[in-house]
Amino acid sequence: MNASNPDDPAGDVVGSTTPDAHESCREFLQAATVSRRRVLAGLAGGIGLGVAHSVFGGVFRQAVFGATAGTNVVVVISLRGGVDGMSVVVPHGDPAYETLRKSIAVPSGTLLAADNMFGLHPRLEPLLPCWQANRMAAVHATGLAVPNRSHFSAMEEVEDADPGSSVRRGWINRAIGLDGDSFPAEAVQFGSTIVPTAMTGSAPVLATQSMQDLVLAGANPKWDDATWQARRRTQLDTIWARGGGALGSAARSALATVDQLAPTARQTYTPHNGATYPTDWRGRDLGEALANTAQLIRADVGTEVVAIDYGSWDMHTGLGTLDWGDMQSMLTGFASALSAFLTDVADLGDRVTVVTISEFGRRAAVNGGGGLDHGWGNMMLLAGGGVKGGQYYGTWPGLDPSSLVDGDLAVTTDYRNVLGEVVVSRLNRSVAGVFPGLSYDPLGIMAAL
Amino acid sequence: MSAVLAPAAGATVRPYRRTRVPSESARHLMNRMAWGFSPTTFEQLRHDGGGTAWFHRQLDPASIPDPRMRAVDSWWPDRMLGANQKWQHVFAGEKSAWEYAVDLANWTLLRRTRSTRQLQEVMTDFWSNHFHVPAIHDLAWCYRNQYDAMLRRMALGRFDDLLVAASLHPSMRLYLSNFESTKDAPNENQGRELLELHTVGRDAGYTEDMVKDSARILTGYTVAVWRDWRASYDASTHATGRVQVLGFTHPNAEHDGRKVTEQYLRYLAHHPATARTVATKLALRFVSDAPSPQLINHLAKRFRASGTDIAVTLRALVSHPEFAAARGAKVRNPIEDFIATVRVLGVEAREPTGSGGQFARSQIWMCQGQYPFQWPRPDGLPQHNAAWASASRILNSLDMHYSLSGGWMGEQGSVRYRSRKSWLPADRLRFDAFVDHLCRVLLGRGSSDRLVTAACQATGCRRGEMVDDQHQLVSWMMPRLLTAILDTPEHLTR
Numbered sequence: 001m002n003a004s005n006p007d008d009p010a011g012d013v014v015g016s017t018t019p020d021a022h023e024s025c026r027e028f029l030q031a032a033t034v035s036r037r038r039v040l041a042g043l044a045g046g047i048g049l050g051v052a053h054s055v056f057g058g059v060f061r062q063a064v065f066g067a068t069a070g071t072n073v074v075v076v077i078s079l080r081g082g083v084d085g086m087s088v089v090v091p092h093g094d095p096a097y098e099t100l101r102k103s104i105a106v107p108s109g110t111l112l113a114a115d116n117m118f119g120l121h122p123r124l125e126p127l128l129p130c131w132q133a134n135r136m137a138a139v140h141a142t143g144l145a146v147p148n149r150s151h152f153s154a155m156e157e158v159e160d161a162d163p164g165s166s167v168r169r170g171w172i173n174r175a176i177g178l179d180g181d182s183f184p185a186e187a188v189q190f191g192s193t194i195v196p197t198a199m200t201g202s203a204p205v206l207a208t209q210s211m212q213d214l215v216l217a218g219a220n221p222k223w224d225d226a227t228w229q230a231r232r233r234t235q236l237d238t239i240w241a242r243g244g245g246a247l248g249s250a251a252r253s254a255l256a257t258v259d260q261l262a263p264t265a266r267q268t269y270t271p272h273n274g275a276t277y278p279t280d281w282r283g284r285d286l287g288e289a290l291a292n293t294a295q296l297i298r299a300d301v302g303t304e305v306v307a308i309d310y311g312s313w314d315m316h317t318g319l320g321t322l323d324w325g326d327m328q329s330m331l332t333g334f335a336s337a338l339s340a341f342l343t344d345v346a347d348l349g350d351r352v353t354v355v356t357i358s359e360f361g362r363r364a365a366v367n368g369g370g371g372l373d374h375g376w377g378n379m380m381l382l383a384g385g386g387v388k389g390g391q392y393y394g395t396w397p398g399l400d401p402s403s404l405v406d407g408d409l410a411v412t413t414d415y416r417n418v419l420g421e422v423v424v425s426r427l428n429r430s431v432a433g434v435f436p437g438l439s440y441d442p443l444g445i446m447a448a449l
Numbered sequence: 450m451s452a453v454l455a456p457a458a459g460a461t462v463r464p465y466r467r468t469r470v471p472s473e474s475a476r477h478l479m480n481r482m483a484w485g486f487s488p489t490t491f492e493q494l495r496h497d498g499g500g501t502a503w504f505h506r507q508l509d510p511a512s513i514p515d516p517r518m519r520a521v522d523s524w525w526p527d528r529m530l531g532a533n534q535k536w537q538h539v540f541a542g543e544k545s546a547w548e549y550a551v552d553l554a555n556w557t558l559l560r561r562t563r564s565t566r567q568l569q570e571v572m573t574d575f576w577s578n579h580f581h582v583p584a585i586h587d588l589a590w591c592y593r594n595q596y597d598a599m600l601r602r603m604a605l606g607r608f609d610d611l612l613v614a615a616s617l618h619p620s621m622r623l624y625l626s627n628f629e630s631t632k633d634a635p636n637e638n639q640g641r642e643l644l645e646l647h648t649v650g651r652d653a654g655y656t657e658d659m660v661k662d663s664a665r666i667l668t669g670y671t672v673a674v675w676r677d678w679r680a681s682y683d684a685s686t687h688a689t690g691r692v693q694v695l696g697f698t699h700p701n702a703e704h705d706g707r708k709v710t711e712q713y714l715r716y717l718a719h720h721p722a723t724a725r726t727v728a729t730k731l732a733l734r735f736v737s738d739a740p741s742p743q744l745i746n747h748l749a750k751r752f753r754a755s756g757t758d759i760a761v762t763l764r765a766l767v768s769h770p771e772f773a774a775a776r777g778a779k780v781r782n783p784i785e786d787f788i789a790t791v792r793v794l795g796v797e798a799r800e801p802t803g804s805g806g807q808f809a810r811s812q813i814w815m816c817q818g819q820y821p822f823q824w825p826r827p828d829g830l831p832q833h834n835a836a837w838a839s840a841s842r843i844l845n846s847l848d849m850h851y852s853l854s855g856g857w858m859g860e861q862g863s864v865r866y867r868s869r870k871s872w873l874p875a876d877r878l879r880f881d882a883f884v885d886h887l888c889r890v891l892l893g894r895g896s897s898d899r900l901v902t903a904a905c906q907a908t909g910c911r912r913g914e915m916v917d918d919q920h921q922l923v924s925w926m927m928p929r930l931l932t933a934i935l936d937t938p939e940h941l942t943r
Contacts, residue, residue, distance in 0.1 A: 081826075149657070150645055152828050184840055193818060193842040194831065208841030209818050217848035218932060227909075228929075235907035235933050238899060244938050246838035247780050254840035254847075312825060316626040316638045368634020369626055374641070406657055 081314030085379030173201030282333030350385030377409030483567035485789030578829030640664030808859030
């Protein structure tokens, strides 16, 4: 195999000083980045040839979990880097909007599902049917109660969601910890093996690049017969059954996860209802993660929360217009992947709900680089089961100088009120348990359970 | 399950003493201040006269001959091409930016694996995280090799010099948007991260106005993007006028703001809060996840008193009792795990030729999704154990151990694995003695009862079974035995 990338659109990048060159370079880099798994798969495929594996169809033991089938699932998509909410859900009715945004203002006439004040970015077009079917909604001017313009500490704060407490435990971990079950697949992150703050805590969780990674080397039914599988498991149990601190817990969790999910992970997933996940660079990573999510939901192992990070929204420069730039391309990827997912799970009724989150919004005014620096107020999108969609929620604080806070959109809805509604209505958890200390004031976005 | 044997009652290990192991403190030094224990580095350490002597020599990398690096450097001859030349190759469709980034990562992995200047490579990585610039950033990539060379050159020097060099480097200007920050439209990106990540930290109490002044001070340092990519200072875009950031005030009246910028950066480098930032990061990386306030104070004090001397601070760290007490307390991240595994298994990448799947060019795919220099945010790779202790990460590590133990990575001729027979230290010996020998080679320590039990279970061998080069263990079960020793807390921690 070749270490250089088989998917590289070599030669696509042409010499130019226009924004298009910038754009194609980014495309180029990203295309290369996301196809690494294919290369890895190629490498792994090649190595098996010299292996003295015996291949028998050994049946691996499968643990029985007390999971409830048919649970509701909340999919949390983190738009990391601080998405500019005003480019996604555009406040075109605010008289200051176009002045502040100058060249990067989204033209009013191009907006989708527009009312007098708001409209959706035209690149969300694949999601329009969902909005029109009243299954998708937006909340504006939401975020942390107090501004925090540091990526890292804002992310911690948003995901920990328990101000004043020094316990390192995220809101998703608290949510899944409130039921009687305890197994890693209750809360799963796809796309990275690093557990995000929202999922950190005492309840076991699973963070994985993909479903396909959930295989135990040396005990793979594809290569290893029942004897070797048993030997491998016994050996690892001897080493990892006790102690080992965080690493020991992870290893035990790994073995439990393999028991529970390896049969699913080994299957090739075919999307349902004619759904087609995007294959171009903009939506591929998110599409893969969401296809994995659909596969996991259909495995019905009791998963209640799936977390996915999508994109790099930290657009200090090159945010762009409708024709070029990072915003339109990221939104294209987002909308195409999410719309495929919603189609894929459409036959599951109202079981699946998607909500977006981001650490902060961005400044009201465009900066010198045609981008936006870190700000405060933001938007959230909700789609799927239980969402009273087709409308914009929240209280618009306005963009006139006296309404801005240090140049930023003010927050009028604590984001925990939005997540609180989702947690109550979809997972039947208490808001006080998941968001301690919040004076709960729901906007009425979600239908009662 | 009949093949799985329970350990005999009262069974003990059978030390294979002819294979030498380092003292615990020497092994600890190699695990922290080198890229993990390895037989080769152990040999170097013995030659230097023990752990302490080795460490002090490592602080002066120029004094250590490193002949094998010349070959490794020559394998990627276009690494150090200028930014504009690299762009020309990209525009001509001859090579992609992504490939340049992959080259840097693979070259770096080989340096870490092989260099005799282990501490320099460790500290280069440390600063690469502290002053993180992703090698795949769509603009910054073109200067990333030069940036890397600067970090390596200054990795054991003085932090104030390093801060100035890193902050003003074209790669950093491109990554954190400073290249287009001007007096008329300042971009706060670098001004903020300079304070938050690179120096004083958020708790230092700077205001939003100070962030803006921080950005204004940095205006003028630009790069001719989409032209010839040359870095320059453009005084006409520098924001003049009084600035205040924490205790730093300056009239900033001149159009040429280079002097005020350097004064500002040196002020930040020597700020007590910066000393705490650096001390805390060093302690997190080299000591434990929960360093004591006393240790942080001690390091911060030495750092400031020495005029931000990195080598002095490292000496203070290594000689502190908390360092010695923290053996095995850190989880290896996937990159560290890969490097340590290659080092102890004696996997030797060969010069890549042609376009095949050479091992040297495929190394990054074995780092389980953590490609060197590709962390997506400016804060660098996480250093706390929890980040690397997840279920899926363990499965990925086990997969990598098994693949390298089997010699299944990389196409024929691109890599040399140890022959299976070469693992045998004698013509014939007991299985438990063989396991002990392997533990000494792979882990730098003798076996434990638990490890021997696991080795029996993994292979179906008995403790007292005699092993020679005709034994099926050697002829085809070695991958299972090697990986059984690597799939342990002893190898996955440092």
